[in-house]
Amino acid sequence: MFEIIAPLEKVTPEFVSELQSKIDFKTKPLGSLGLLEEVAFKAALLQRSLTPVFSNPSIIIFAADHGVAEEGVSLFPQVVTEQMVLNFLNGGAAINCFSNQHDITLKIVNAGVKADFSAVKHDHFINSPIANGTYNFALQSAMTAEQCLAAINKGAEITQSQFEQGCNVIGFGEMGIANTTSAAAIMSAILNLAGKQCAGKGTGIDDVTVSLKAKVIDEAINKYQLNDADTLTILQTVGGFEIAMMVGGMLKAAELSMLVLVDGFIASSAALVASELNDDFLQYTQFCHQSEEQAHQLLLTNMAATPLLNLGMRLGEGSGVAVAYPLLVSALTFLNEMSSFADAGVSESDE
Amino acid sequence: MFEIIAPLEKVTPEFVSELQSKIDFKTKPLGSLGLLEEVAFKAALLQRSLTPVFSNPSIIIFAADHGVAEEGVSLFPQVVTEQMVLNFLNGGAAINCFSNQHDITLKIVNAGVKADFSAVKHDHFINSPIANGTYNFALQSAMTAEQCLAAINKGAEITQSQFEQGCNVIGFGEMGIANTTSAAAIMSAILNLAGKQCAGKGTGIDDVTVSLKAKVIDEAINKYQLNDADTLTILQTVGGFEIAMMVGGMLKAAELSMLVLVDGFIASSAALVASELNDDFLQYTQFCHQSEEQAHQLLLTNMAATPLLNLGMRLGEGSGVAVAYPLLVSALTFLNEMSSFADAGVSESDE
Numbered sequence: 001m002f003e004i005i006a007p008l009e010k011v012t013p014e015f016v017s018e019l020q021s022k023i024d025f026k027t028k029p030l031g032s033l034g035l036l037e038e039v040a041f042k043a044a045l046l047q048r049s050l051t052p053v054f055s056n057p058s059i060i061i062f063a064a065d066h067g068v069a070e071e072g073v074s075l076f077p078q079v080v081t082e083q084m085v086l087n088f089l090n091g092g093a094a095i096n097c098f099s100n101q102h103d104i105t106l107k108i109v110n111a112g113v114k115a116d117f118s119a120v121k122h123d124h125f126i127n128s129p130i131a132n133g134t135y136n137f138a139l140q141s142a143m144t145a146e147q148c149l150a151a152i153n154k155g156a157e158i159t160q161s162q163f164e165q166g167c168n169v170i171g172f173g174e175m176g177i178a179n180t181t182s183a184a185a186i187m188s189a190i191l192n193l194a195g196k197q198c199a200g201k202g203t204g205i206d207d208v209t210v211s212l213k214a215k216v217i218d219e220a221i222n223k224y225q226l227n228d229a230d231t232l233t234i235l236q237t238v239g240g241f242e243i244a245m246m247v248g249g250m251l252k253a254a255e256l257s258m259l260v261l262v263d264g265f266i267a268s269s270a271a272l273v274a275s276e277l278n279d280d281f282l283q284y285t286q287f288c289h290q291s292e293e294q295a296h297q298l299l300l301t302n303m304a305a306t307p308l309l310n311l312g313m314r315l316g317e318g319s320g321v322a323v324a325y326p327l328l329v330s331a332l333t334f335l336n337e338m339s340s341f342a343d344a345g346v347s348e349s350d351e
Numbered sequence: 352m353f354e355i356i357a358p359l360e361k362v363t364p365e366f367v368s369e370l371q372s373k374i375d376f377k378t379k380p381l382g383s384l385g386l387l388e389e390v391a392f393k394a395a396l397l398q399r400s401l402t403p404v405f406s407n408p409s410i411i412i413f414a415a416d417h418g419v420a421e422e423g424v425s426l427f428p429q430v431v432t433e434q435m436v437l438n439f440l441n442g443g444a445a446i447n448c449f450s451n452q453h454d455i456t457l458k459i460v461n462a463g464v465k466a467d468f469s470a471v472k473h474d475h476f477i478n479s480p481i482a483n484g485t486y487n488f489a490l491q492s493a494m495t496a497e498q499c500l501a502a503i504n505k506g507a508e509i510t511q512s513q514f515e516q517g518c519n520v521i522g523f524g525e526m527g528i529a530n531t532t533s534a535a536a537i538m539s540a541i542l543n544l545a546g547k548q549c550a551g552k553g554t555g556i557d558d559v560t561v562s563l564k565a566k567v568i569d570e571a572i573n574k575y576q577l578n579d580a581d582t583l584t585i586l587q588t589v590g591g592f593e594i595a596m597m598v599g600g601m602l603k604a605a606e607l608s609m610l611v612l613v614d615g616f617i618a619s620s621a622a623l624v625a626s627e628l629n630d631d632f633l634q635y636t637q638f639c640h641q642s643e644e645q646a647h648q649l650l651l652t653n654m655a656a657t658p659l660l661n662l663g664m665r666l667g668e669g670s671g672v673a674v675a676y677p678l679l680v681s682a683l684t685f686l687n688e689m690s691s692f693a694d695a696g697v698s699e700s701d702e
Contacts, residue, residue: 026445027435027438027443027444027445028444028445028666029426029427029554029555029665029666030555031555032554032555032643032664032665032666033445033662033664033666033670034643034662034663034664034665035662035663035664036662036664036674075380075700076380076698076699076700077698079698080697080698083695083696083697083698084378084697086695086696087378087690087695087697090690090695092378092689092690092694092695093378093379093689093690093695094377094378094379094384094685094689096688096689097681097684097685097688097689098681098684098685100684100688101677101680101681101684102677203380203383203700204380204381204382204383204700292383292385308662309660309678310661311384311385311386311387311659311678312385312386313383313384313385313386313387314380314383314385315379315380315383315384319384322681323387323677323678323681326452326453326674326677326678327660327662327674327677329452330448330449330452330673330674333448333449333451333452334445334448334449337447337448337451338443338444338445338447338448339438339441339443339444343443344434344437344438344441344443344444345434345437346431346434346435346438347427347428347430347431347434348427349426349427349554349555
């Protein structure tokens with residue numbers, strides 16, 4: 001699925017060496033820009049350019065509803081998914097503020113919200129629901145195999161469309177009441193972890209509800225024998241339409257050598273699925289922040305991911321990507337604009 | 352020294368309550384913007400406004416040389432301080448890239464570099480050296496009492512000047528070969544810590560040199576009996592001109608209710624001195640990043656500071672402030688622009 005023509009493997013050792021030298025001979029102690037140096041290195045490799053640039057940065061918010069919300073795993077009523085989509089379209093959400101701040105193109109996708117958006121017309125709205133929410137995976141598989149595949153393909157198509165509009169750096173965010181339960185179930189199934197290691201407070205549920213959430217997850221893993229299942233079956237059984245669309249969108253972005261920016265816990269569960277489906281995928285990703293959601297750190301560790309930020313945020317909707325974006329720009333800025341020791345006539349170290 | 356008319360104490364409980372409500376009723380789960388909510392709260396309190404704005408954001412780089420460089424505690428030759436000042440003025444350093452990126456005004460101050468800058472004319476250069484570098488504190492006190500006071504007052508004057516140009520958020524950075532030794536000695540003296548707990552790798556020295564650095568610090572603490580000394584004596588004895596100017600600049604900024612942005616290890620040592628001189632000072636500060644310099648975490652912990660970033664940077668020159676600045680803007684952006692639940696017609700939580 002989605003053949004990634006990994007540019008990292010096609011890059012010559014000479015290019016890698018020239019790139020590392022360019023970074024090392026900037027007027028700064030060796031390695032002193034830390035993670036910004038790694039980001040610059042990755043972006044340059046993906047673009048196979050010593051002067052990489054970001055063009056038309058975009059964040060796609062995939063919104064969907066979850067049947068498992070019926071189990072009482074969320075603090076907010078399900079109607080909030082629909083209401084927040086309208087809030088995104090009206091420009092009032094956190095992600096609107098942050099993407100405006102950084103001139104990031106924002107697209108809102110109805111991936112399967114339990115609402116009728118057919119009358120909504122908006123330049124940044126993509127109305128392509130797979131269904132009116134998933135089924136409750138406590139009772140039956142969240143999606144059919146056809147729905148899961150349709151969602152993956154739709155996500156890929158949306159990324160392709162952004163690519164054709166000149167985008168080479170794309171962030172993935174989401175909105176969906178109860179979707180931390182779905183993300184935690186995916187994590188539990190793929191990484192063979194107990195529900196309680198994966199379930200967190202989401203938007204702010206109490207400890208009793210966290211325990212319920214963990215129980216719902218454990219029962220589903222057991223009911224569908226997901227620890228032995230293949231990745232697509234896991235996605236289909238306990239995933240969500242927004243998660244499946246993110247999987248397809250992320251893999252297509254990697255195929256197109258775009259830099260994939262991952263938001264919080266739910267987007268990271270999609271990245272986990274993508275990394276299971278394609279071994280090269282993680283080379284194309286930058287995790288933008290560590291969420292306050294308790295299992296996110298473990299999930300990131302399992303992907304050997306170092307996120308840019310750890311601000312105690314837990315909002316989703318791509319907000320971590322947008323807030324982190326200027327740091328990515330700083331990485332390219334230093335690579336492209338800073339003087340070398342030779343240019344500036346600055347002495348190197350005594351070593 | 353520098354009477355701070357703490358606005359935090361003058362703010363009415365009604366204002367605090369109204370501010371917290373404004374933050375809490377934005378369309379997001381309670382507290383879900385993490386540290387950004389704390390930054391917004393702090394900035395609003397300092398400005399005593401529910402709609403705080405940053406105006407003319409500025410970073411001041413104070414550069415100076417250190418007599419203690421003679422002890423062989425640094426990787427780079429002392430002439431690099433002068434060369435980097437010229438690099439700043441020519442726009443080739445990391446801080447130039449990052450402050451350009453965010454439209455931050457950058458000022459470079461010769462606080463006491465071992466070089467003659469009298470011929471240099473540049474709009475952003477302030478040539479006000481206290482002397483051609485400090486004395487080697489391994490042999491004698493780094494400064495005289497008069498020099499130390501002159502540096503503090505000069506720093507305050509520079510902040511005052513920025514304030515008069517409409518600046519209400521000011522970052523403090525520095526450049527000075529061997530100044531991690533000076534900063535570590537200040538930390539050691541004030542916090543009663545051994546030299547080895549405070550000495551780090553600086554620009555990249557090896558373990559043997561780190562041990563030498565710790566020994567130089569321990570001997571100075573002992574020689575001048577600094578663990579029993581008052582704060583100004585410590586600053587005078589093992590400090591540097593750039594550190595003393597930062598102390599004065601930071602305290603004046605707090606006096607003027609400006610938000611003080613602190614860069615890395617050396618700027619944090621100045622903040623430590625400022626916090627010892629005035630109990631209210633830390634209410635006015637935001638620490639921008641945790642440096643890779645090993646003692647920085649302990650120093651921050653001692654000030655109960657939560658930095659915005661932890662990117663493994665260790666460059667100084669205000670770079671951590673500049674890279675973190677857009678996060679501060681994001682904090683004000685959400686406070687000023689995001690819709691409330693009522694505005695957006697979004698349901699609140701079920702609790």
